Amino acid sequence: MLGPFLETLIGGLLTGVLYSLVALGFVLIFKASGVFNFAQGAMVLFAALTIARLSGEIDGKEVHLANFVVAAAILGVAVAFIGWYAWREYIARGAGPGERRKMQVLAAVGALVGGIAAYSYGKGAWPLWLAIAATAAIMGLLAYAIERLVLRHLVNQEGIILFMATLGIANFLDGFGQTLWGSDIYKINLGLPKDPLFLFEGVFPGGLLVDPGELVAAAIAAGLVVVLAIFFQKTRVGRALRAVADDHAAAQSVGIPLNTIWLIVWTVSGLVALAAGLIWGAKLGVQFSISLIALKALPVLILGGFTSVPGAIVGGLIIGAGEKLSEVFLAPILVKQFDLAGGGIENWFAYMLALVFLLFRPQGLFGERIIERV
């Protein structure tokens, strides 16, 4: 009995890490802007589609050359922009007048160089790192567009209005991504190992099954979480983000520009979406269903708290383990007892778990205590 239990627990925890990764994207945005971003799932799909199609193994399903050229141009802009920023911040220590013009010229050159390079290279599979870099740049552009076209116009609206707007964005992105890249099944080849591992075969009959692919994926996810933690604790931008999260007005009054912060935080959560898309895409194949994993992250959010990064991680692990254990061990008993047509309780069990938990601690595991005043 112990063998199957441990096996299920491990499987659940590994799945849970992936839930955490998606939940993290939600938390980042909610923390910094109070937006419950339902488009996170759509962003994961969009990022995964872009990576898969740019790096696309030749599978007879062609992508238009223009897509490659545009992607390269965006990458060029991003490289130029980052170069310019680094030069200004760390080498020139602040820049003189006319820097806006300089930057524009630089960006144009970057775009041109990238575009021409892609055009002369022709269409074809890019190496994975290049596809990821270009996708990262595209996610940045997407964040910029969302800030510019949507969020800026909805400042100070109620939370539910912003939530609905992100649902609109999700709809748009689902359609947009599939228009650009097609709606077939695509592959991302991360080179994850596929054959199952059986550990401790001497201790348990049949050994303990561990999926090495998931192990690697979980390790990548864990690494990302660490990077994000360092980013928030140690860098200037990270500290500014936390300042905004604590108090918008105070942050603005000491000179932190809110719009820039939103841009950064949406970019970061776009990058988290990219990471999630990369891993889920490599695991499941890239197609429309990936956008539905956003639903899986929701119980994690209420369990861990909307505003807590550690909450997203611990919550993800609890939800992942809880739903797998309940499905494997509780569902068969329920089915037998009540003569049900099959189990499948994992879909609601995680939510119920989180709900019951909330009754005792309404702000989630690590959420900030809500103090109400009249």
Added chain:
Amino acid sequence: MTLRKAVLLGASIAAAGLALASTAQAQNEQFIPGLIYRTGAYAPNGIPFANGVADYYALVNERDGGINGVKIVYEECDTGYATDRGVECYERLKNKGPTGAAYVNPLSTGITFALTEKAPIDKIPVISMGYGRSESRDGSVFQWNFPLLGTYWSAADIIMQHIALKEGGFDKLKGKKIVLVYHDSPYGKEPIALLEQRAKMHGFTFTPMPVTHPGVEQKATWLQIRQNRPDYVLLWGWGVMNSTSIKEAAAVGFPRDKMFGVWWSGAEPDVRPAEGGAKGYHAAMLQHGAGQFGVHADLKKYLYDKGKGSAKWDEVGEVLYNRGLVNAMLGVEAIRKAQTKFGKKPLTGEQVRWGIENLELSAARLKELGFDGMLQPLKVTCSDHEGTRAGRIQQWDGAKWVVVSDWYQSDDTVLKPMVNAAAKKYADEKKLTVRDCSKES
């Protein structure tokens, strides 16, 4: 600003209404609606099927100038595999063309269930080739439903016969454990009744395990399978669920050659994403398999060489593409049959219904059509809307599908009583009057 917008909106709606009203209708055209999906979670499987259907109608128009001179007008509507969207598509398209829709292919068991209620009122037959409700084979109750080529009960029975043959007879199944991993929808639940019946007859234990739409979360299911160690796993999935099941089976080390998919779980998009993990996996065949046959030469000559095909040439001949061809061909032949009785003109759904019910395709006729090697002869009658109950088993060898069995016929001594009982229950619940098939010519 807002006012102008409102006026603009009103004007555009009015203009749209006018445009709708003034749609010109040509006279010598047979309208056929296509409820398909090229978007959403099931697009990877929906696209090749839709291409096959579209190409066959185009071929008939290009090569023969229509069905005996009556041009086919085909219009697609994307359902996204959602029942309410499908019903909306149906309602939108059912009255198009000079005579309305000839028939409708819902391409979703859920939509088939919904249209089953509408078909007798609208007098439009529903062809659910290889899917739909299994008891709708009984034409005395389900006058308008045609689950041609096989129902899910037939599919499950064929797979069980194959397993029994490998084990050395149905009596050898005693004490075996068989699990069904199914898409949690009417589609996936259909085979359960038959498998429970077979389990009762032969003494094996049968466990159904649902997988929730869209089927990317199957870890718990496969961990249970690993712990319970069933002898066989049957797979009733669709879309991404299929490849995920095969991948998870590989991840828990369940032998793939003990896995048997239904014919909707046995196409290229189901196995390719699993790469090496899919090798050895079996699936039932809805008669035809992959590959190119007589009809494909015509497709090349009349469509693809002229750049008019809807797929890529190397996708022509894939399992689901071929299924689209077969589906369209059966519809066209039914219309042709109906034309022998009602004249060579556009026909109504009611007339086409007669054509389907009296459809008979001999081996010679199939050869003429270029479908020999893909299909067996079939004959639809009032009491048998399935037409034929034959099927084979194929196996994925890592690169292509290989036929590994002879033809099986699903066992009517088991199926027939079940069909009749279920059809009677439906008729009683709905308080329907039942047709007497022995009086039909």
Added chain:
Amino acid sequence: MLAVIVAAFLAVPMVASPYLYTEILIPFLILSLAAIGLNILVGYCGQVSLGTGGFMAVGAYAAYNLWLRVPELNNLIVVFLFGGLMAAAVGILFGIPSLRIKGFYLAVATLASQFFLDWLFARVKWLTNYTPSGSVAVGKLEVFGWHVDTPADRYLLILGIVVVGTLVAKNLVRGHIGRSWMAVRDMDIAAEIIGFRPLRTKLTAFAVSSFFIGVAGAMWAFLRLGAWEPLAFDINRSFQILFMVIIGGLGSLVGSFMGAAFIVLMPILLNQLPGWFGIRMSTALLSHLEFMVFGAMIVFFLIVEPHGLARLWAVAKEKLRLWPFPH
């Protein structure tokens, strides 16, 4: 107002085609009622819920079981009322957490009811009368001996129910109970201090809201679908109805109708518009474009008027009153 009702009862049946009935008017009316129900909860009482689809399913399956098992009561009004009452009971049950949980935490918590109810109707065989496929069907519907068969009959029955429901809702939100909801919405602690009991207030909102949603669910199943499976009430339905409430306008009954009209019509229009103008494009592109334009329009309307179409309508009316000679 009265003119609209009279026109809907008398003029519409003279011109409407079956397509207009079954795909536009009937879904529009039924979902309007569901939107009114949700608006009571979200717009008037301030409790965000994403469990609407689940409550609609309760209404549908409760109605189905009464219709099936007690043939003596084969009267749709009774059947629908029963569906609504059962939904109200379940709504109260799932409303209890709202006492402790607020805001988006509550919204996500209501998803628990959505997923649980979806599961329940897919798994408990008795509820679907042991049909092998889990899909149930109804037929031969009557109201006091009137056979509701044709689309026009269905439309008239639905219209009647929706009109009555709207009047009831209108009176409720204007009365004592409606004011207690709004007090809790605007500041629940203050409401408690001035004497509204939050438990009772919130639970009545859940009950009334779920009742409307349940009746809408039963009508959706019986009069729109005829045969259905739990998927007909999945989470997308919940989002769809929340869209209606937000786009139409929180706390506005007229807005619920406008929102429903917008959400029902828009995808159909977007899907058919290119065809009407003679533009040929592939089915896939058409569907993708529909998604994109739909999403963009949602965002657009939220930016133009976060208080919904109802506010736009009110503003337009004011302007029209003066037009073309403003001051």
